[in-house]
Structure formats: structure tokens, C-alpha cells
Amino acid sequence: MSVKVFTDSTSYISKEMQEELHIEIIPLSVHFSDESFIETEVDYEYFYQKIEKTGEIPTSSQPPPGQFFAAFKKALSRGEHVVGIFISSTMSGTWATALHVKKQLMEQYPEARMEIIDSHTNCMALGLQVVEAARVAKAGGNIDAVVKAAQYIHDRVHFYFVPETLEYLRKGGRIGTASALLGTLLNIRPILTVDMAKGMTHLLEKARGTSNAVKRMLYLMEEDHQKYGLKEIIVHHINAPEKARQLRQTLVDRYALPVSILSIGPVIGLHTGLGTIGMVYVA
Template identity: 65%
Template sequence: MAIKVITDSTSYIDPETQNELGIDLIPLSVNFPDESFLETEVDYDYFYKKIEKTGIIPTSSQPSLGVIMEKFREIVSRGDEVLAIFISSTMSGTFATAMQAKEKILQEFPKARIEVMDSYTNCMALGMQVVAAAREAKVGASLNKALQAAQFVRDRVRFYFVPETLEYLKKGGRIGTASALLGTILKIRPILTVDMKTGMTHLLEKTRGTTTAINRMLEMMEADRNKYGLKEILIHHINAPEKAQNLKKLLMERYGLPVDICSIGPVIGLHTGLGTVGFVYYTEN
């Protein structure tokens, strides 16, 4: 009997790590009026250029009940156990649908073991939880121990990011036109984060300019490092590789830790847009 760790595509775990740790990924979708894509199958450059060209912010949709049931059934029918960790339940219905899938599959397989966990977040703040659980599963740990490893990261993870433009927040209805216009004139850059109590993205602070925003985010991480210690750091960006590389160099020099870079995909990226950069980390204590 093995443990299979499952997550969704908004974790943005790189394919190499997925393969190495045997992580299964269920994709969400993005939908323009004239075409739809699974997030795992759309070219990121094409997606973001289409938004820029058309001015249309697409919608996203969660996996269907049937898709999640099929994945659970595939695993438990061979006698394995499931640990499924999904995007925040307040950002997407994926977690709620997975809970329904669990109920239905347990009616078919009463002795099966399925744990479904709410990450309270997204991107690699979710992905780090998944990877921690998968590492335990790979070395033969129990389902409970793998679940505890994910919860350990969830309790300590932080995610800060800053968009280059307010246009996506405006088009997505998350900021008014007047506020967006004034913010653009004043070069306001909001520092956004995911509140791990509510599982929602919210405005943490407003700053003047991207450099100031990044410096402020670094100050917050430094305060956490001094108080709790740093365990892992990862940089996220949306079509901003130069910004990401500069930030990587700075963080590696400062902390002496390996720092990976990960592009944010369409489902999360459609809310903040091109040029967004930020980082995810979790603390030791």
C-alpha cells in the first residue's frame, strides 16, 4: 500500500519535481469567449498576449466532480491511499468538489483512506505543502505523517507579490477605475498577500514603485527570518524573468539558500497580470 499525493494545477510545481515525487496534478481551466484551455496545456505567452491584445480577462473554472472522482477511484482501486491538497477553498470550489468526490468514492470503497486538505492558499505556497507531503510519502511514511508535514508548512508559509500594473485588478473588478487611474499616475504598487486565516488574497500595503515594494517585502521576510528562521524560498513571476533573476541573485547572496524560480500560470495570473513578481517562503519555527 502506497500514498499518492494529489494537487491541482495552481500549485505550479515544476514537472521534474512532480515526476520525482510521484505527484498527480488535476488541472483547472481558463475560458475566453471564443476558446478554453486546461491550464496545463495552454502556452503562457499566448495566454497573456491574448489578454493584452483583446483586453478581455478570461474566467477560470474548477475540475469537475467526475474528474476528481476518477482520479480518486484509480488510486484506491489498486489499494493505495490518497492525500489531496488543493487551492484555498475561498478562492475556488475545487476543495469542496473534492470533498464530495471523497464521500462518493468511500461509498464504493468503504475501506479506502482518502484525506482532503485545504491549503488556504495557492501557487507554490500550496506547492510547498504538497512537496513536503510527497517527500514523506516517497520514503514510506504513513498517511498521517505526510498530512502533518503538509500542515507544518501550511502553518508557516508566507506569500508576498506585487503587480507591475493595476489594469488586471481593474479589469477583474478587484479595484475601481478611479483608484486604478490614480494609482497609475502616482506609481502606486500594492503589496498583496494571501491571508492564511481566510484563504483570500488581500492588500497588505501600498508603496510608490516596484523597487520600494520589493524592498518592503524583503524587510518582512527578514523580520520572519530573525524571529523564526528560514526554511525554503521560491520566486514567482509572470513574464518577468529579468526581475526574477535579479531577485534570485539578491536572495541567494543574502541567505545562502537555494532559490528556484517559478512562472505563475493563467488561473492565478489573470488576476494580477504581466510583470508581477513575488516570493514564497516558509519558516523553521
Template identity: 55%
Template sequence: MAIKVVTDSTSYIENSLIKELDITIVPLSVNFPDESFKENEVDHEYFYRKIKTTGIIPTSSQPSQGSIISIFENIVSNGNEIVAIFLSSDMSGTYETAISARDIVLEDYPHAKIEVLDGRTNSMALGLPVIEAARAALSGQKFDEIVDLAKYMIKRVHFYFAPETLEFLKKGGRIGGASALLGSILNIKPVLFVENGKTAVLKKARGSKAAIEAMLERLDNDYKTNGLKHILVHHINCHEKAKEIADKICDKYDFTVPVVPIGPVIGLHVGPGAIGIVYCTEK
């Protein structure tokens, strides 16, 4: 018997780590009018090129209840236990669907142990608790210890990001047309963050450089007051810009700072050129 960790594709964990830590991924989908893709199967460059050439921003859709039931059943039928962590229930119905899938599976496997957690965020802010839970499972920690560790991590991850353009936020209904127009004219870049499962505005900066500096300032404040365990830089189709920021953070704090792309499901709401910083505090 083993403890298996399950998450969804918006965690954006590297494929090598998924394989190494035996993490099971439940994919969300992106949908153009003429074709649909599982998020973890579509090429990112093709995806953003298609948006640019067609002018169409696709929609996203959560996994079906049946697909989650199938994954859960496959795990518990072999005598294994499940710790599942999904993106924020305020951002997607995936978590609620997983809860209902769990309840159905438990009808046929009443002695199975399946814990489904609301990750309260997305991207690698979701991925970090998943990775730590998977490492704990492989090291032989008990079920309740792994669940407690995941909950501890969820409370301590921070995710700040700055879109390069307001177009995607406008088309997604997250800001009004007038705000988007004024922001473009004045070169205003909102610095956003995820708090209590929802996206909120930290500040409005004049230009990309000021937006990035605002994120780095928050990182530095938390480093001084709470200590840091993990830091990484996210990007949407702008690896070189992200690498420069990661190198800057690495030089200042002597941390290894991975650069991790954000996939299509989150990317279609924010747009290419966005930069994000994810970190976990020690307290």
C-alpha cells in the same frame, strides 16, 4: 499499497518534480470566448499574448466533480491511499468539489483512506506543502504523519506579491476603477499577501522598487525571528526581473532560490509583470 499525493494546477510545481515525486495534478481551466485550455497545457507566452492582442481577460473554472472522482477512483482502486491538498477554499470551489468527490468515492470504496486538505493559499505556497508531503510518502512515512506534515507546512508558508499593473485587479473586481486610476497616476503598487486563505493588502508602495523592498523586508524579519526552510521567487511573464531578485536573496542568505513562473489561472487575476516571494518559516 502506496500513499499518493494529489493537488491542483495552481500549485505550479515544476514538471520534473511532479514526475520525480509522483504527484497527481488536477487541472483548472482558463476560458476565452473562442477557446478554453487546461491550465497545465496552455503555453504561457501564447496566453498573455492573446490577452494583449484581444484586450480580453479570460475567466477561470474549477475542475469538475467527475474529473476528481475519476482521479480518486483510479488511485484507490489499486489499493492506494490519498493525501490531497488544494488551493484555498476562499479562492476557488475546487476544495469543496474535492470533498464531495471524496464522499462519493468512499461510497464505493468504504475502506479507502482519502484526506482532502484546504491549502489556504495558491501557487508555490501551495506547492511547498505538496512537495514535502510527496517526499514523505516516497520515504515511507505513515499516512497520519504525512497529513500532519502537510498541515504543519500549510501554517508556515508565506506568500507576498506585487502586481505591475492594477488593470487586472480592476477588471477582476478586486479594486474599484477610481482606485485603479489614482494608483496608476501616482505609481502606487500594492503589496499583497495571502492570509487565512484570502488576499489582503500589506502596504501601498510608490513604485515597483519600493514594493519589492517591502517584500524583502518581511522576508528578512521572518528570517531573523522564525528562521527559513525554503525561499523562491514567483513571476508572471518577467523571468529576468525575478532572477535578479532571486540572486539578491541568494547572496544575502546563502539559500538556493528557484525562480518559478505563475500560471494563467492565478496570472489572469494579477497580470504580467507581477513578482512574488514565497517562503516557509521553521517555526
């Protein structure tokens, strides 16, 4: 029996990859005081410029249960198994809602199989789990093989990123005003990562300036390269295409691997802001 793979919009998987691997996206939303957007439909540049102009940090919300119900039911009615891989359950209620909908649908389709997986992360650290699962599904793998493929990436994926400014972290309540001011004066850049055991973003290290922070991220990647080898590399950015191109070129020159560039969208980007640069890789 074939397997249909679902994820949410915070994976930021390219449209080309979504279409090629038949991945279905269930989008989250973002909300300003005067307008709201489905994440997959908003223009990223407009969104981030609005934050810059108004100073307002918007909120985000998970997809409504009905959206999961309709999407999952459509796949089940075709006789497909369902695998859903979603943003960390400590970052959003998306996974919990999907799990609740699964319980409802299993009463209607008791012979079906549905696996709702907590990725413990976001962006392409989530996306690569989804992509690997979808590759196995497209190749005809059963649901157990699809889940195993996602878990393989989960256990080996790394995500590091550096905000250009501490202002978004301050406005979002993730760093105090005094710390933000001192960090700005000293040109401090936090290197952030996602703890794959707890599913939470945390401070890994601090560096003086973006350049030094990026060098440190590259050093951490090289350590993993020497120990384990590398499988895939993604460069992430928030409205910083030139920085992303420079980092991509460094990685292409260093490793014999394709390196993709993908923008981070509003739901995740509203926490770190314009100029953020990062990378995801599988060791």
C-alpha cells in the same frame, strides 16, 4: 500502505518535482470568449499576450467531478491511500468538489483513507505544502504523517507579490477605476498577500514603485529570518523573467539556500497580470 498525493494546477509545481515525488496534478481551465484551455496545456506567453491584445479578462473553472473521481479511484484500486491538497476553498470550488467525490468513493472503498485538505492559498504557497507531503509519502510515511507534513508547511508559509499594473485588478473588479487611475498616476504598487486563516488575498501595504515594494517584501522576509530562520524560497513571476532573476540573485546572495524561479500560470495570473513579481518562503 502507500500514499498518493494529489493537487491542482494552481500549485505550479515544476514538472521535474511532480515526476520525482509522484505528485498528480488535476488541472483547472481558463476560458476566453472564443477559446478555452486546460491550464497545464496552454502556452503561458500566448495566454498573456492574448489578454494584452484583446483586453479581455478570461474566466477560470474548476476541474469537473469526473476528473477527480477517475484519478482518486485509480489510486484506491491500487490499494493506496489518497491525500489531496487544493487551492483555497474561498478562491475556487475545487476543494469542495474533491470533498464531494471523496464521499462518493468512500461508499465503494469503506476501508480506504482519503484526506482532502484546504491549503487556504495558491501558487507555491500551496505547492510547498504538497511537496513536503509528497516527500514524506515517498519516504514511506503513513497517511497521518503525510497530512502532518502538509500542515507544518501550511502554518509557516508566506506569500507576497506585487502587480506591475493595476489594470488587471481593475478589469477583474478587484479595484475601482478611480483607485486604479490614481494609483497608476502616483506609481503606487500594492503589496498583496494571502491570509492563511481566511484563505483570501488581501492588501498588505502600498509602496511607491516596484523597487520599493520588493524592498519591503525583502524586509518582511528578513524579519522572519531573524525570528525563525528560513526553510525554502521560491520566486514567482508572470512573464517577467529578468525581474525574477534579479530578485533570485538578491536572495541567493543574502541567504545560504537554494532559490527556485517558477512562472505563475493563467488561472492565478489573470487576476494580477503581466509583470507581477513575488516570493514564497517557509519560516
